Amino acid sequence: MALKNVIDPVLAGPQLERWFAGCHPERSDVRVTNIDIPSANGMSSETILFDLTWARHGKRHQQALVARVAPTANGLLPSYDLAHEQHVLAAVRASTAVPVPAPYAVEPDSAVLGGPFLIMDRLSGRVPADDPPFTAAGWVIELSRSAQATMYDNALVAMAAISATDISGFGSDVVGNPLSGAGSIAQHLDHYQRLYAWTASGRDHPVLDSGLAWVHANLPGSEAPAVLSWGDARLGNMMFGEDLTVTGVLDWEMATIGEAELDLAWFLFLNRVYTDGMGLAAPAGFPTREQSIARYEELLGRPLVNFAFHEVFAAVRATIMMMRIGTMMVDAGLLPEDAAMPVTNLASLQLAELLGLAKPSEQSAWITGNR
Numbered sequence: 257m258a259l260k261n262v263i264d265p266v267l268a269g270p271q272l273e274r275w276f277a278g279c280h281p282e283r284s285d286v287r288v289t290n291i292d293i294p295s296a297n298g299m300s301s302e303t304i305l306f307d308l309t310w311a312r313h314g315k316r317h318q319q320a321l322v323a324r325v326a327p328t329a330n331g332l333l334p335s336y337d338l339a340h341e342q343h344v345l346a347a348v349r350a351s352t353a354v355p356v357p358a359p360y361a362v363e364p365d366s367a368v369l370g371g372p373f374l375i376m377d378r379l380s381g382r383v384p385a386d387d388p389p390f391t392a393a394g395w396v397i398e399l400s401r402s403a404q405a406t407m408y409d410n411a412l413v414a415m416a417a418i419s420a421t422d423i424s425g426f427g428s429d430v431v432g433n434p435l436s437g438a439g440s441i442a443q444h445l446d447h448y449q450r451l452y453a454w455t456a457s458g459r460d461h462p463v464l465d466s467g468l469a470w471v472h473a474n475l476p477g478s479e480a481p482a483v484l485s486w487g488d489a490r491l492g493n494m495m496f497g498e499d500l501t502v503t504g505v506l507d508w509e510m511a512t513i514g515e516a517e518l519d520l521a522w523f524l525f526l527n528r529v530y531t532d533g534m535g536l537a538a539p540a541g542f543p544t545r546e547q548s549i550a551r552y553e554e555l556l557g558r559p560l561v562n563f564a565f566h567e568v569f570a571a572v573r574a575t576i577m578m579m580r581i582g583t584m585m586v587d588a589g590l591l592p593e594d595a596a597m598p599v600t601n602l603a604s605l606q607l608a609e610l611l612g613l614a615k616p617s618e619q620s621a622w623i624t625g626n627r
Contacts (some may be wrong), residue, residue, distance in 0.1 A: 263302050263325060263370060265291040272323065275368050276308060279361065283310040300332035300509065301325055304369075305378060320378035322357065326509075328371045330587055332580055334454055336509060338362045338374045340430070344511040345376070347484070351422040354414055355379065355495075356505050379504035381495030390491065391536045399500075404541025407500040409551065411491060414502040415523065416555035419483035419516045426484075432513035434482050440514040441479055441562075441569075445471060447512075448573050455580040463604045464579070466611055467572040476562040480515040487511045489519035490526045517560055520552050521570035525606070529574070533602035571607040578603040 269288040277286045292305040304323040309316060326336035342359040349356055357376035364372045384390035391397065399407065426433055431447045432440035452464060486493075487510030495504030512518075524545055531538045543551065553559050582598030585591045600616045608615055 263293060263304065265293055265304075268293075268304055268323075268369060269306070271368050272304075272306065272308075275363065276310070280310070283312050285309075285311045301327065301336070302371075320380075321360075322376045322378045323369065323373045324376065325369050325371045325373040328366055330584060332577065332584065333509065334451070336372065338364075338372055341508050341511065342374055343425070344484070344508045347423070347425060348418065348421050348505075352417050352420050354417045354421075354505055355503055356508070379495055379506075381497050381503035383493075383495050383506075384491040386492045389530050389534065389536075391530045391534065391539065396491075397539055399539070399541070401539075401541040403500060404539045405543070406541075407496055408539075408542050408548075410496070410500055410502050411494055411523075412520075412548065412551055413555060414494070414505055415486065415489055415519055416516070416552060418486050418505070418519070419556065421484040423482070423484050423513055426513060430513055432482060432485065434513075439479055440482050441476060441565075444512070444514055444518070445475070445569075448576055452576045452579075455576065455583060457583075459598065461575075461579060461599050461604070463599075463608045463611075463613060463616070464572065464575055466613060467568065467575065467607050470611060471565070471569050471572055474565055474568070476565055478561070480517065480558070480561045482513050483516050485512045485514045485516070485518045487519075487522075489523040491523075515562065515566070516552075516556055517563055517566040518570070520548070520560070521563065521566035522574065524548060525567065525570040525574055525603075529602045529606055533606050568607075568610055571603065571610050575601075575603045575607045 269291055272288045273286050276288070277283065280286070287309045288306050289309065290305075290307045294303060294305065302325045304325065306321060306323070307318060308321050309318045311317070324338070326338060339362050342362050345356050345359040348354050349358060357379055360375045360377070362372065362374050366372060382395055384396050385394050388394070396404065396407070423433075428435040432443050434440065436443065449468065452468070486505070486508065488507050493505065493507040494502055495506065497503045527538070527542070530536070549560060549563065578601045579598045582591070582595065582601060585597060586593060586595055591597055605615055
């Protein structure tokens, strides 16, 4: 979902109808109905939920689908590779039991919906909300303690299973791929260093500078085997069924290759932001950091390596992304020009705490209530 939705649902229906009819001339009476463009989760691509119906050989057919529309300007990332996302989804589906949407087609032409888009199967389930955060209100904190523990463990099981994805079909252009001849951690660091330069545009961020200096000074000398990394591993990108099984693992635009530790460190850091960072208690049934690490090691079948490094690196990566989100919110008119959020936000405050730095004097800002 986007930071600020711009697609008109009234226009999107006829546009998708024409597109599907052109792609499938064997279908007649193509109709798109029940359009919904959610706004409670996510910061980047817009997501259109809809029902597609059509006639063929005298029978009426129906399918629940999703169009994920990449931004053409002012996005969270400098560029969006929907073909890569489609490849990732196909690989996960082919080699694991992780529930991810079936990808059907990529349309590179922005003329249809205002940006390139990926059409996927629509999964069903409940998603922990970002705005307001699931730790403050909503169905997650209304669960019993044992149900919360079950939900959290199911999330870890799904995350760990991603590492079994067959990555042999991914080329050396994918960040972290050992085929490139460089270590995956060094590739990720270079990627985020460039992302920081792009989003900062010359603006100072002392906490991030300190974080990157720490990461450079503490690069591990060895690495765990390279696996598929989800990239944005968090509860807000998962769907849960009524029995709290994971029914969908969503949002793969940041998928890369690297140590499995990348995803758990990101997951734990964002949980820290949504609890300690917001002055909120974790749901009572959620395990501690140490318990989460022990369970993930059990699921992977090996000890975690370089994890102290990855926890700081995850904080650095998340703070870079929050700097970009803050800048996007200012550009979109959701925050004033002099807003502190690009530099002083809940992620940067948690990074400062990890590094033992003094907290910025400016009051931190966050997404909630500003979109």
